Amino acid sequence: MNPFVESFHSALQLVGAADSKLFAIVGLSLSVSALATLIAATLGLLAGAALAVRRFPGRRGVLVVLNTLLALPSVVVGLVVYLLLSRAGPLGALGILFTPAAMVIAQAILVTPIVAALAHQTIDDALREHGEQLRSLGAGRLACALIVAWDERMVLLTLALVAFGRAVSEVGAVMIVGGNIDGVTRVMTTAIALETSKGDLPLALALGMVLLGVVLLLNVLIAGLREWRLRADDVASAAA
Amino acid sequence: MTALLVALRSATVSFGAKRALQGIELAVQVGERVAVVGANGSGKSSLLRAVHGLVPLHDGRRELADPAPRIAMLFQRPYMLRMSVLANVELGLKLQGIAHAPRHAQALQALQRVGLASQALRNARVLSAGQQQRAALARAWAMRPDLLLLDEPTASLDPTAKREVETLIEQFAAQGTTLLMSSHNLGQVKRLASRVLYLEHGRLLADVPTDAFFNGPLPAEAALFLKGELPWA
Helix, strand or coil: CCHHHHHHHHHHHHHHCCCHHHHHHHHHHHHHHHHHHHHHHHHHHHHHHHHHHCCCCCHHHHHHHHHHHHHCCHHHHHHHHHHHHCCCCCCHHHCCCCCHHHHHHHHHHHHHHHHHHHHHHHHHHHHHHHHHHHHHCCCCHHHHHHHHHHHCHHHHHHHHHHHHHHHHHCCHHHHHHHCCCCCCCCCHHHHHHHHHHHCCHHHHHHHHHHHHHHHHHHHHHHHHHHHHHHHHHHHHHHHC | CCCEEEEEEEEEEEECCEEEEEEEEEEEECCCEEEEECCCCCCHHHHHHHHHCCCCCCEEEEEECCCCCCEEEECCCCCCCCCEHHHHHHHHHHHCCCCHHHHHHHHHHHHHHCCCHHHCCCEHHHCCHHHHHHHHHHHHHHCCCCEEEEECCCCCCCHHHHHHHHHHHHHHHHCCCEEEEECCCHHHHHHHCCEEEEEECCEEEEEEEHHHHHHCCCCHHHHHHHHHHCCCC
16 A cells, blocks of 8 residues: 555555544644633733734834734744743743743744734824714724724634644744653654654654644634635625 | 804814815804805815814814814715614614613604604614605604704705605704705705805805895905806806
8 A cells, every 4th residue: 555545545544443642632732722812812912903003113013013923934933932931041040941921932932023013004094084973972092903903803813723723833933942742842843853754754743634624713713714704894885 | 133153253174185174164154054155176175064063174274163062974875784763763872871761752753753663673774865864864853853964865865765865854944943054955955955055176266144145245266166067056
């Protein structure tokens, strides 16, 4: 049998048999990335909203830096977090290097700029278009930002899903700060890299299939949200 | 006897290098119905925004009656949030800090007033353009404004919706709400206004009673505008 087909067949068997090792890795991946996304969404939304409503010297510079951080390489984030959390680093006393907490921090740092930059763009555009009407109703700057953020909640939710997709599929940062320790910090992407190097292609492929499945599910959710939103707008324009 | 509601004194508004308004002298008295006319870009919307305090004055000052009047504004294309019509109408009241029960009652009353009570729980975005404008009018009216600013309130509506909105504006004015509206529709100006302001390139060139605007002598620029708008006159 073709080695690829053989590996694929074994991978399907692992997934079908609900292999405990496989699902432990998947569970850790999802929980680490979900927590990192939650932190990034909270910080990113606040930062994005603040940048949309506040005018201060150097704001343009901050926006340029933020947009640059969209292309932040995950290994660089991993390296910086490693230096911060290593025993000799400023946060070494926390003793969380090579733990899931360090992986959450690294992923949160990686995806916060994505949420912040895109949330800023969304809220800024909405404020330019509708801010004056809200101010005419008595809303202050902060209230305006909160109202348009609520009104654009589907877009912002989509942003959070995109951020989760980025977090769950990155490998460089979690490899460096997590150490890929079996049963402790091994997640889907680091396990795929390791198993591939060891030649255990079925497990690597099974993990790859689950990872693709997660990303596929995210895309289905995003497409569903978009569809739902477009349908609502279509109904609105038809009624108009 | 008339009482001053709001005034602009030598007001100048700039957007970057562009002067949107220059040296505007305007006083709006309680109960007046003032229409602002002029070509596109003449500064009509800027004048309304300056009166509302939505744009900073580059020069001059804005005076308000004491106590400060409540001012509400109806925009040409109202912003309806993705919420129920009722929640949209309640928004302004909520921002004023009005408690839930009176807010709810006031918003429902406003919706009844504009004939949209039956639509209260529908998504506001699903309403037709005319209904959205009526909902926005309810949102403005629910705030019990002393001065209602209307920025081309019927410009994007079909004739039926136009008539409905105009009737509502007429009713609010009849109840004593002071109106300051911009419009391209001179028929509407004739029907609704008691005083007309003519703006050109941000300058106030005429400020006359409605009868005088349509029948009396006018500054050359205003007369030309009127001739252009009403070629049969």
